[in-house]
Amino acid sequence: MSDAVRVRFAPSPTGTLHLGGARTAIYNWAFARRNNGAFILRIDDTDRERSTPENTAQILRSLRWLGLDWDEGPEVGGEHGPYFQTERHGHYVRALDAMRTSRAAYPCFCSAAELEAKREAARANGVSMGYDRTCRTLDAAEVASRLDAGTPCVWRLAVPLERGPVVVEDEVRGTLEFPIEAMDDFVLARSDGSPTYNFASVVDDAEMAISHVIRGDDHLTNTPRQVLVFEALGMAVPRFAHLSMIWGPDGKKLSKRHGATSVEAYQEQGYLPEALLNYLALLGWSLDGETTVVPPEVLTANFSLERVSKNPAIFDPEKLSWLNGTYLRDLDPDEFIARMLPWLERSELAIAADFTSRPDWYRALVPLISERVRHLDEVADKVAFFFTEPSIDDAALSKVLAKEGARAALEGARAALDRVVWNAAAIEAALREVPESIGAKPKDVFQTIRVAVSGSTVSPPLFESLELLGRDTVLARIDGAVALTER
């Protein structure tokens, strides 16, 4: 089937997976799933200096964490491997040979210094800065002798000047037209024989039968160059779709200054993968303009390049947080617990989570906490007082416990709670009678109890919290707080 959809995500392991790359991966993946196609992962590690196995491993981890799966690539194999460019050298050599014999590629003996000088001169004269094609017109004998002598050279594409403009029907930008005169005889293979990005990428996309190249906007002007290589190789030209960039909140390139840029960092801050996936998917694509919560399965069922936006988007951490909160709230209790427990154990408080010994207690805790957090890393702090004796913060002390009726409120509460049936409803009923008996406002009484028990003026709902804490703990904490009140 030549019309089978085959797309690829081809990161360079020169760094971690960042937000922009993740979105590109997500779009490719969603497009493949939507069209019953194949999603291929290829590691473009031709830059040996900056590529590392650690980065590769981290990229794979982040992709998996996001919930993406690939049909071909590292860890899963496939018919078109290998999927690391550094392992595909032979393919590039053969492709270059073919282009040498067809004279689509020619050797260039200009030194780096010479090229730099030419660029300088061009810049100074205000002329186009592309390579001046000196070596393209060397006579055959000259070329042969230099090659035989082993003179270092790179191989350049002989741009077919007579071809006419390169027209690309981009799936998101529409018709793009590039004048052939503006096209440079760019380098295909370096003097050490290694392929450049624009060459390796084309050879691989061709051999891996990629049907749609969906990638970042920064590659837009590489497209006509690559089209020329596909044609020189006699291979079918894939469809292209270029995604606009993601910018930081200040409208500048997304960088560390704007906070986390790597997917891993969001994982560490307690974001849910489905929320990040959802947010990123909506940064440049929309289901209908109305829907903001788009779970993975809805994405893969509906994604289309037609609805991808042409303009760059600014990353908004606020909206991501909000979305994360909605996903957190939608989790069913057991799922919430599963995601929450690691965060309790690894928190500063090193809370000893004992889920297996009291699962129902945890299930009751979930609703108290899930609608009050936006990230999992906030959970430990919020639930700490259920697990350890809280220290009462200064503000709560002065604003609540030091107040006049505090002692009476606590003593009233203690008496009311002493013999009540221990469930939230009964606790509430009992405590609601305290204010009147001591001539205080309900709010003040409840707030005093809250501080005594949780150590803070802000906590999950009081009566439910008391129930979960247990009578002994609650009474002990109230007694402890009484000692702190003014006599």
Add this chain to the structure above:
RNA sequence: GGCCCGUUCGUCUAGCGGUUUAGGACACCGCCCUCUCAAGGCGGAGAUCACGGGUUCGAAUCCCGUACGGGCUACCA
């Protein structure tokens, strides 16, 4: 410099020539709910659709120009 791309509320976007007094979401403000904080409900403010010309009975939507922003112009990807 050359080539290419983009421009709708602060932000993400809907809109694909008339149904638009430009819709939704985040953020913001107010009210309700309420034991705090949230969550939720209701309401509000917020966009002369970058600007200027056309085309058309009619333009955010089509065309041209300008401005601003961005990308590429490497033996990086």
